[in-house]
Amino acid sequence: MNIKKIMSKMTLEEKASLLSGSDFWHTKSVERLGIPQMMMSDGPHGLRKQRVDDENAGVNESIKSVCFPTACTLACSFDRDLIYRMGQAIGNECQAENVGVILGPGANIKRSPLCGRNFEYFSEDPFLASNIAASHIKGVQSKKIGTSLKHFAANNQENRRMSVSEEIDERTLNEIYLAAFEGAVRDAKPYTLMCSYNRINGTYSSENKRLLTDILRNKWGFEGLVMSDWGAVNQRPKGVAAGLDLEMPSSGGVNDAKIVEAVKKGTLSEEDVNLCCERVLTMVDNYYSGRDENAVWDKDADHALAVEIAAQSMVLLKNDDRILPLSKKSKVAFIGKFAAEPRFQGSGSSHINAFKVSDALSAAEKYADISYAQGYVTEDDKIDTALINEAVELAQNSDVAVVFAGLTDLFESEGFDRSHMGMPECQNELIRRVAAVQPNTVVVLHNGSPVEMPWIENVKGILETYLGGQGVGEAVCEILFGKVNPSGKLAETFPKKLSDNPSYLSFPGEGDYVRYSEGIFVGYRYYDFKEMDVLFPFGYGLSYTTFAYSDLKLYAKNITDKDTLTVSVTVRNTGHVAGREVVQLYVRDVESSVIRPVKELKGFEKIELAPGESKVIVFNLDRRAFAFYSDKTHDWFVESGDFEIMIGSSSRDIKLSQMIHVESSDRFPFVCTPNTTMGDIFKLKNGHKYLEKFVKNFADNLDTESDNEVLGAATKLMMEAQLRDNPLRVMVSFSDGNITHEDVEEICKKINAELCGKLDN
Ligand code: BGC
Numbered sequence: 001m002n003i004k005k006i007m008s009k010m011t012l013e014e015k016a017s018l019l020s021g022s023d024f025w026h027t028k029s030v031e032r033l034g035i036p037q038m039m040m041s042d043g044p045h046g047l048r049k050q051r052v053d054d055e056n057a058g059v060n061e062s063i064k065s066v067c068f069p070t071a072c073t074l075a076c077s078f079d080r081d082l083i084y085r086m087g088q089a090i091g092n093e094c095q096a097e098n099v100g101v102i103l104g105p106g107a108n109i110k111r112s113p114l115c116g117r118n119f120e121y122f123s124e125d126p127f128l129a130s131n132i133a134a135s136h137i138k139g140v141q142s143k144k145i146g147t148s149l150k151h152f153a154a155n156n157q158e159n160r161r162m163s164v165s166e167e168i169d170e171r172t173l174n175e176i177y178l179a180a181f182e183g184a185v186r187d188a189k190p191y192t193l194m195c196s197y198n199r200i201n202g203t204y205s206s207e208n209k210r211l212l213t214d215i216l217r218n219k220w221g222f223e224g225l226v227m228s229d230w231g232a233v234n235q236r237p238k239g240v241a242a243g244l245d246l247e248m249p250s251s252g253g254v255n256d257a258k259i260v261e262a263v264k265k266g267t268l269s270e271e272d273v274n275l276c277c278e279r280v281l282t283m284v285d286n287y288y289s290g291r292d293e294n295a296v297w298d299k300d301a302d303h304a305l306a307v308e309i310a311a312q313s314m315v316l317l318k319n320d321d322r323i324l325p326l327s328k329k330s331k332v333a334f335i336g337k338f339a340a341e342p343r344f345q346g347s348g349s350s351h352i353n354a355f356k357v358s359d360a361l362s363a364a365e366k367y368a369d370i371s372y373a374q375g376y377v378t379e380d381d382k383i384d385t386a387l388i389n390e391a392v393e394l395a396q397n398s399d400v401a402v403v404f405a406g407l408t409d410l411f412e413s414e415g416f417d418r419s420h421m422g423m424p425e426c427q428n429e430l431i432r433r434v435a436a437v438q439p440n441t442v443v444v445l446h447n448g449s450p451v452e453m454p455w456i457e458n459v460k461g462i463l464e465t466y467l468g469g470q471g472v473g474e475a476v477c478e479i480l481f482g483k484v485n486p487s488g489k490l491a492e493t494f495p496k497k498l499s500d501n502p503s504y505l506s507f508p509g510e511g512d513y514v515r516y517s518e519g520i521f522v523g524y525r526y527y528d529f530k531e532m533d534v535l536f537p538f539g540y541g542l543s544y545t546t547f548a549y550s551d552l553k554l555y556a557k558n559i560t561d562k563d564t565l566t567v568s569v570t571v572r573n574t575g576h577v578a579g580r581e582v583v584q585l586y587v588r589d590v591e592s593s594v595i596r597p598v599k600e601l602k603g604f605e606k607i608e609l610a611p612g613e614s615k616v617i618v619f620n621l622d623r624r625a626f627a628f629y630s631d632k633t634h635d636w637f638v639e640s641g642d643f644e645i646m647i648g649s650s651s652r653d654i655k656l657s658q659m660i661h662v663e664s665s666d667r668f669p670f671v672c673t674p675n676t677t678m679g680d681i682f683k684l685k686n687g688h689k690y691l692e693k694f695v696k697n698f699a700d701n702l703d704t705e706s707d708n709e710v711l712g713a714a715t716k717l718m719m720e721a722q723l724r725d726n727p728l729r730v731m732v733s734f735s736d737g738n739i740t741h742e743d744v745e746e747i748c749k750k751i752n753a754e755l756c757g758k759l760d761n
Pocket of ligand 1: 042103150229230349
């Protein structure tokens, strides 16, 4: 397509009309100019291609396809290659089904365990979320199919998602919530992004120029298209000016007319319309020029991949007395409806019409003789005593009881948030009663986000599957019976109780406002700082083997912020079975002028090791690994000083650490005024020289003498604090006329002239 030429022939009305969908899933065509339609579909963990033969087909009525594990499960794999392979498979399905863009992945941060849509998101940590999102995007786009990274940004709750304003300070927004998108945009270059429904500090994302143009395009270099979430447009002309290229689904021409009207009135520039139009045409053109008419997809091969990914992602949370893997000779009882009918995905727009689903009960047949009791119902949360009694009797007559439990769709979904962190009471009761008669009880969980586990001390094993996709049953059995060694690690913290979570006081906010009062202290950043006990920490997960860490090497003692630091560590499998380990690298800023987390994830690698085998893992850290986002420079900032490099098997299991000194070239802008504190001036290079007269005058007037030694010492401390914390102008008031306002002005002038507005930190 010669886009420029086509655009030169288009009327304003035609250009405006291209800026919204023709229906729920298609862009518009313009026959006169040979512009074809392009289809998009949800996403993210499979192809939810709505049946076009039936416009009234509901959310759950799409073509049969493969439901891969959901984002909450995928992230626990910590495995970039695996996620890339999933992306490739999904991209290929899209080619075969003539879908140009698949809507996802979602990189929103899990601020609270209550967000109903957490199952569609990766992590509480932006580094992990952006890395996994990037692999997903690269995989799909390797097949020349577009992705739509969503929901940009700060869609961290479902409650009032279309009107709520997330009130977030600049540092937190950039360091946590935007960073999850930034890494993926820079690294994987998604063809499109989808803006969120909500407002950020009062402005709807669909018309937020700062977000969609200043940050996304100008700072991060995004060159693709931004579409609205379905129905997220507020005032369409404002959106066009802000950089929202495509409105979805369709306003039936109403908003297109508003665009034309605004251009004619002169309140919207036609240039902005042209930009959006060009991006829509580019997206359509990209699809058709990369079209593979011959693509075919093999459902069974993709199913097998879904099983593999699920098995590599599940997290073994507890394994007392090595209850797992189960012996094939044991009499095993599978208890709980999810054994026969697993919950493997969440509900809402991501719901995939899985062409087949593997349940653990059928999948276990090839491993052992299994007996089954249903244990609970999923239609509501009523305790069914008869079902529990039957399960208890079965457990009593077995060697091991495996209870399949978790959340039902009534407990979590797109569209609404959870009201508590508990599991259905009918399931808690079942687990308690089974564990009371059967000491060898294992719980297999199916849930999209953390749950409280009141029975944790009474069971020996816990396997977290999250929402494992259509291969969940086979994958669970592979782990239960030892065919696969579990290697998933938690991509989020499981707090002991909901009120421990840092967003507890302000989730989901008051009416249309939610203040992110915990700031950057999301997830482990908070629990670590508070030294709080958690149920399971970020990065945690058990294996059937053991690993030893040694030989941490930093390839420099001092670096500058322009250098890359190479770090290596050796990991050895010290057990008797092959296994995979997720090696995690965290960084701590030892001393900082702003409050920083105790540690932050800045690297991870997943490796596979045969028994006795060792591997050297290499990490490369650039300046971003040491930086925080400064609201003074409005950019990432590295402060000179010592940093600790920590290598761990989880965020709470640091095996080795070493220090590095970083010399940074970053400087804060610094303007000295009469209200600048003396302490801030002392911190400048040769700062003392500017204040000699002030200090002398202060010392001359200082009388800390007292008969009481403690009182004297305290007065001295107070005076020192004053000297440090007093603004310059205050010295006039305590100088008996020796210091004047002109003296103060003189100092300010001198400092500002000599430092050229930069603070030498
Ligand atoms: C969701 C998006 C989804 C879109 C289309 C919206 O309600 O928030 O994630 O892609 O619908 O189904």
